[in-house]
Amino acid sequence: MYQLHYFPANANAAPHMILEEIGKEYQLLLVDRAVDAQKSKEYLKINPNGRIPALVDGDLVLFESAAIVLHLADQHPEAGLAPAVGTAERAKFYQWLTFLTNSLQEELMIWQYPDRLAGTNDAAVEIVTRGAEARASAYLDVIEQHLKTNGPFFLGDTLSAADFYLVMLSRWARPMARPPRSRPSIARLLDKLTALASVRRAYEREGITDEIC
16 A cells, blocks of 8 residues: 655655555645644654655655656656657656756745845845745746647646646745736646545545635
């Protein structure tokens, strides 16, 4: 049985939605950030970075959300969450999932935690926050244009794990001056995904009862 180490609405959300969509049995294990459990000796044996999530699959232990998502998609090709390896569609899937985690997610993390770069200098914090939000907004514009031209999903008419990943990041980005839903094509994708029972179940199991994104 899969074990997903999580904290509500953290970076475990994308793997969690994928687990629900796949429909295989799994166990949720809370890593309580409220008491810095992610820095505990026990958890650091699982993820030496002290970050959430981590997935245990038998003898395999994985961290990094995108890596977990890719692993689950590959382990369960019957779910159809990633195109066949070696195809042009698979290359595009890699492109968008990598863009989401390396570009958009990175800027959202800086925007949410500017003090990690700026320290306690209020002016520096403001500069870092504004810059990260501007870059994240530009990345969302790229996604919006792609979905407008090629949507409704990242891979056209085919649902993939990349679409679930955008749901997770869009929840984080809700407080932005121009949140993801302010863009019509992104809003359409989010409406389709949040209507899925798998997405609703994942967030409900994490105790999230408000609007998902």
